[in-house]
Amino acid sequence: MSDRSRPRRPRTRRRRLPLRYLLPSLLLVAVMVMLMLRGYVHSEILADHRVRPEAGTRHVPDKILDGGPVIDTRGGRESSHSVDRHNLVLTFDDGPDPEWTPKVLDVLKKHHAHAVFFVTGTMASRHPGLVRRMVAEGHEVGLHTFNHPDLSYQSTKRIDWELSQSQLALEGAAGVRTSLFRPPYSSFADAMDDASWPVTKYIGSRGYITVVNNTDSEDWKRPGVDEIIRRATPHDGKGAIVLMHDSGGNRAQTVAALDRFLPTLQGDGYKFRNLTEALGTPSAHTPVSGLELWKGRAWVYAVQASENITSVMVAGLAVIGVLVMGRFGLMLLLSALHARRVRRRDFAWGPPVTEPVTVLVPAYNEAKCIENTVRSLMASEHPVEVIVIDDGSTDGTARIVENLRLPNVRVVRQHNAGKPAALNRGLANARYDLVVMMDGDTVFEPATVRELVQPFGDPRVGAVAGNAKVGNRDSLIGAWQHIEYVMGFNLDRRMYDVLRCMPTIPGAVGAFRRSALEPFGGMSDDTLAEDTDVTMALHRAGWRVVYAEKARAWTEAPESVQQLWSQRYRWSYGTMQAIWKHRRAVIERGPSGRFGRVGLPLVSLFMVLAPLLAPLIDVFLLYGVVFGPTEKTVVAWLGVLAIQAVCAAYAFRLDKERMTHLISLPLQQILYRQLMYVVLLQSWITALTGGRLRWQKLRRTGALGSAPGGLPQQRAASVTGDDRRPVA
Structure with missing residues (x-):
């Protein structure tokens, strides 16, 4: 048989580890090796401080x-x-x-x-x-x-x-x-x-x-x-x-x-x-000379590298210590001021807002969730028109909404073009100036829209951030995200509200003046965090962006580490893109300059640098436990955890949440920090290497039912989903 007539074996393509995964992995391994070497050289474990008492001299000449x-x-x-x-x-x-x-x-x-x-x-x-x-x-x-x-x-x-x-x-x-x-x-x-x-x-x-x-x-x-x-x-x-x-x-x-x-x-x-x-x-x-000399030099060079890297990490630990304490101090102080302000009997944004509102629901393969989302809007205490923008779904999302035949609910179909394009399509079809934007997997309480639009009684307000809640908090990952939403996002929003530099209107629950968005063309697809991008643009245009804590929305958080990774990777990378896009605000005058010199540094420190350095707390905990001094290390780590627990308890009190979920706080702080660190490191490497990140559709279970003023009911559903999404 000739070579040409022989059947060819199918070639197996070797899957190469993407650079954005390989570089963080190599960096982590290198850091761990350097720390182990440093611990080896300084080790209290290897040291033996026993000293033998005097013995006899019978066998000594x-x-x-x-x-x-x-x-x-x-x-x-x-x-x-x-x-x-x-x-x-x-x-x-x-x-x-x-x-x-x-x-x-x-x-x-x-x-x-x-x-x-x-x-x-x-x-x-x-x-x-x-x-x-x-x-x-x-x-x-x-x-x-x-x-x-x-x-x-x-x-x-x-x-x-x-x-x-x-x-x-x-x-x-x-x-x-x-x-x-x-x-x-x-x-x-x-x-x-x-x-x-x-x-x-x-x-x-x-x-x-x-x-x-x-x-x-x-x-x-x-x-x-x-x-x-x-x-x-x-x-x-x-x-x-x-x-x-x-x-x-x-x-x-x-x-x-x-x-x-x-x-x-x-x-x-x-x-x-x-x-x-x-x-x-x-x-x-x-x-x-020769090999012996080079072996010795390699050892000395490695030890010197471990010493230098450790010194840098110690400096990083000092930085994260200052950032953590500074952030907690600011959050506690300014959140207390925020709570005091909104609880005053005479507090009002302005005249009550009663005019109808357009609610935009961009949806891509949300068949599991969309009915619950739309029905929750129909229970709203505020007059609304609902526009569901079907972004090229392949699971019948648009058909489900149309079959509901609900009044004031319209479906707009478009080819798959991404969330920013879907929102802009919705803005073009909106009848009213006040526009609420939400995700297709989110459900509103009856009072949510009303509470969300009341700040527009102040004509200076251009956008309002609502209070996003995790509905599927029964799993461990869900409970951790529940802590993060209440302690991190919502306490942060109170702080940023007082400082007048709110960096992000959450995609799950936010409201805008359409007239405020029109000058810069609505939602931009320049970044993967269109909500952060547009919020920063509003600040630079002179609009106020505020927080309405009573405007609660229940969203379905990722239920697996892989889904959580995908979501936070996009958030982190998109936030970095938005900061870079609006970097000139630092040197500008007026409202743009104020946001650039107050908001951008705070966002960079607390949302990019602090999470990147935060795992050092746990790295040095592990290092101290293994190489000593163990007691001081554990006490210091517990002190940081105690401060975090105080902040978390205060945030839960402000949001009127049960404290039972804080039981998992220590484990959340250890594991979550590592995940956020790797996500941020991967985002940095993607940015530095010029990588492109796709939109990644999260799998939904449809576990959130209606939310009549409280925690949404839950129903069982199978986990399905489609990961297709256009390149941003």
Whole structure:
């Protein structure tokens, strides 16, 4: 059979992960890796602060107990060495410290003295520049483990890790290896006991010389400069290895004592040398190159990156802390002022508004919901005409409305063109100047339209935002959105109302003067958030936009994470588009400038930046629980949650909602923040990469029935839907 006659196998197309999903995923993984690395280097989990009490010395050779402070057990040897007369080896433990080590180095350089710095791997990894300076200025560097544990408690595997990880840091920082080692919590040679001696022998088998001391300044106790000098000074011209510290606390006394100690003893004929100089042996440093050098550098670079990223995240945490506290403070204060104003007996927007109103209902495949929506409007206490704009539905939405044969209800059909086009089509067919806009899945209470249009009694008002409520709140996701609507959206609207910079008229329940919309052509399709776009345009045109909290509408919120993601992704991206579109308001004068310099910054901070940074609260909670300090971290997180709970309870009280749904607030705050973070991050990446986002039709259940002045009744329905929607 020829190749041409053979049946071809169908090609399977590999599905590539879209860039807008790939980049957030990679960024999240990179951030988590950096945080884990930072926690690894700073870890309190890896640290072991146990210190073994003194033990017997039956197995320690007498020549070690009676010998010098330099103990060599390499190659099976058991020998010790001392420093010759008038030679002093200054040793500094626990560094390098970014504050005190440079001052110690400056004093040594000033008096032309050398020393040995026993560094910990964690500090050398975090401050490699100081290690490079030590080596460059002729000092010797030794290892003091990575995390400073008492090695007598550790396994040989842990000891090997402490040594190898410290050497890796030293190689990356200064390009050298060292053969010098000082055990943490060590003292004089005669303090060697049956617990520490096996460790010393094992250290020698790994190629290291153990260095203790025979003169202890006890500077860590901060006994005063004179006392440090007295304790560090050997007697009768003897040579000595002097123990000091350049880290682990305030070392101001050490630096001051060193500045007097060096010239005094130099005047007495002492020389301050490296250990190998004092012993007359080859340098303890061995240069590294090739793979070992690059492995060390990669480690140091990674640690530096983790430190820098963490510093940025800490700054971000400080920013979100200020934003959260500022927002909560503003919401509580201004919401209280708003509630006080609307509850005054003499409060009125102006003369009562009784004129008929046009209600526009854009509908695309809303067969599950449209009957409930239209019937709720027919129960309105205010005279209305209803125009249902069928935007190319394929499920018989228009036919359902027509078959109802309700008075003052019209159906306008058009090819699928998107929500803004549908609303503009409705505006062109509206009979009245006051126009209410709602979604096809929303139901109104009888008083909703009346309450919504009363602010138009003030001729300065161009648009009114209603109070959108979540009707399907029985599920966990629904309950979370219920909290968000009451605590976030509605409390925010009260705040923005007082500040006169309401950023969004919700698509579920809003009202406009048609004459206010006509100058800029009605609803625009420039953004995916046409409601935010038109609201900002009204502000810039000088119209007031207010909030009518009694104008309640019940909407069907997304019932799955995927649907919620799609909705919030569109909202977030559309809001960013609207902010960018109206950015020139910042430099303009008059009403536009006022909105640009008050409204746009608040929207940018509270609706874009704050949600993007808010997950840092939970990231640092997780980091603090794993790496410490656990108690302080948990207390701080609970404090933030308590403030949120107070705001939520106040918002529920204002909206006359039951408090029982707040039980899920802690879980909502943790999980919701992460979802909103990823959604916003994806929106940013879509914007920066020039991506295009489609309108995405949410699946509806038709679970909302009529709402006669209260929570809508619910009926069972199957979940269906159509995801087709035109590109915006």
